[in-house]
Amino acid sequence: MRLASVLATGFALLAPLAVQAAEPDAARLYTETCAACHGGDRLGAIGPALLPQNLGRLKPAEAKEIILHGRPATQMPGFADQLSEADAEALAAYIFAVPESMPQWGMAEIAASHVLHADPAALPDRPTHASDLMNLFAVVESGDHHVTILDGDRFEPIDRFRSRFALHGGIKYSPDGRFAYMASRDGWVSVYDMWTLQMVAEVRAGINTRNIAVSGDGKWVAVGNMVPASVVILNARDLSPHTVIPVIGDKGAESRVSAVYAAPPRGSFIVALKDLPEVWEIPYVTPKKPYYPGLVHNYEPGMVEALDVRDQAFQVRRIKLDDYLDDFFFDQGYENLMGAARNGRNGQVVNLIVGRKIADIPLSGMPHLGSGITFDWNGRRVMASPNLKENKISVIDMTTWQTVKELETLGPGFFMRSHEKAPYAFADVFFGPNKDAVHVIDKTTLEIVETLRLEPGKTVAHAEFTEDGRHVLLSVMEDDGALIVLDAATLEEVKRLPMRRPVGKYNVANKIRYEEGTSH
Template identity: 80%
Template structure:
């Protein structure tokens, strides 16, 4: 009798387990039925963004459940609360946060197949279709509803507003003459916009998850740094036609995500920061004249070029080996030295690009945001100032001795710092923490905070950017009902407010193309 009861009980438990499994949502089926049409059957994105863990870094899993059920503001995402249960939404969230069994290929063929031409290059006008100064325009990324505004930097009036790709990276870059704007989304889409005719020219998907882009000093190439796959993609700047895919691979075949890519115009090269290799890569975009390498102040002896890993061919990476991972760079104005933040949170490194090795350590604690640093002359010395992402301070360094000149105590960690050669002030936000509504104004002569602006108490105010002459500075209120605030850079008086949808970044054409010392490069 006991055996029969035990068998019956086991059968009942098994039946309950089978029934429970049958009741569990089928996430793959739910995705195919509800998500694939917009986000792609392979989760690589289509009308909607890619749904892979690497592309969801800013979205938490519980937030994803809420988005699935109740939609997302300023998007075409529908609400599924009428057709999906909370358990269904949770299963879908688990599904999209799980890595695929195999990483998808995204090589030259896939990139080329995604290429879109929106306008005929031969039909573009020779001159701007507006009266504003084309070099004093701003491109403003409004992430609240995924748009970009083109702003006249003299009148602060909008000239155009157009829809961007989803999750556009804030760092817009320009052609050397200032005519074309190049933009990259986190989903890997690179867009080319004509600032003369105010229209989109071309687009291409250069990666699945992209960090940023850079435009070569000669205006011929766009380099795209990807975290998925780990590649640097070279595009023809004329129309974004893909030219080359450069895999980022170490000595043992290990791949690395790209943290950032920068243009180094004096060196005719791109500089690449890597997440997973203790190296810096320099990729020339012109064919070096052997044995001279772009940017060097002398010729190597025969055989030294090859010994340093420099090939006599454009787009061959020169790999500079380091003793730590560096994924945030700042460059001297002549691009002979780069400063990189080390992951150990204790120091930074100075790498000389001429000799191709580290030449100094810098005592930097916390997590300095060197990519948002600025340089200026102080008492006859060239100094660099950097905000810090973890500590409430700004560090000022001597760029000859690499010693700390001073550290300014702030109201909290900051993200952006900006100035201009014609301005006596530098502006630094307090992006993280309870004082995110504050922006410090620093006197570049005394190296002291002389004013703290709080234009919108309780709201995040950040990312200063100057007009081309340095007379005015623009601040972003980074809220969905945000604004651009225009200040007189000398008197600190508020001149104008322009309502905008979470303006996360704005970039002045002239300051970017001439690599102004007070803005990011």
């Protein structure tokens, strides 16, 4: 009995240790499962940063489900075949835990990271190559982290250079088309001279960056950051930092930046916020009037780093709304923005002149308004948007804000493109088993007239047109991928160029002229 009693006592003492030993090692699971995409320090890489202030409206229980089953319309896969429920729960708790030291990235850190590769004042005043400067493309090849500069007349590369890791697809240009601006997910912003084919400057403007925009006067670059929650204003000439604007709402609430856009007719940047039901407008020129009528206007000394408070440029105009707007689309005059949150509810139309919502839009699912296009149809200006969650394309009348048609597609899509001089719009089916399909839509009849399968079984997406609208380029988004050049009217293949996962390509003229068929 004595031995049995001792053994029983021993097992009782060891039992908690056994349970403790069986608990998931969240740090190890993170390193093995998450670090490759989200960074070993949780500060983001290909995927976003996984820090409490970066997770916004997401709840731990929802994070657990995403870990197990993935997230629609993103590159986030599910790990239910590798992780148990307890593993996923432990990982969710881990990413919501506040790190011992929170990352800091303000004016001092940005300035210290600045790299000047060439003296902007010493750059030649004429191009060093004979290609048509307006018909160049910058092609982001994420397979090996390079950018190719493509001649859009001959469809031949004229330069190829290494980019920063996880470069965002949305390359922007200076208003004259000379300089290309690009941003990586980990905050590096680069400026490249399209005339002399050389890198000019780089700076790390954030820890986890969403995108950039170039002002209509060519003087400024705005950087939208997820971590830290900020908009950073850089001098476009050499990327030296000018202003850091923390994104803070009422009662000190921070918000990640979903996207930042330039609105040249307004002389301002427009900021989409992920965690505040607001739209921000940041003028880059001093407004004629210091306040906009009928608006909540917020500017406090100390809110903005390194800014002379007497300068009314870069003051923050806050337009408060009754719902979140993660994704924007603008009319050609930048008077109205159409926005939708990633919550499956109706979209909103916000008039930027009066600073308030003027209409709801019947948009279900997850419309990708940032990839929408506009065109004339039956004497009316309409916009068309793919959907990241539902198998459809919505066509909206931009006067009545009503849906004029919904086209059924073979799956959710990511990109849609056209050109004022082209008869067709092209929409991919990025998500699902039909990822190799590209729908061709007649802009007169609003019908899908053909479905192309240019590379069966592989993802084909992101159409982009040449300056004259005669040719359209499509990406085979695989490591052994390609650019496929089609005649935009006959749909016949003209050329195919091998590429390493070309995730995006951007024509100079179409971008700087804000062509109606491309994203802005």
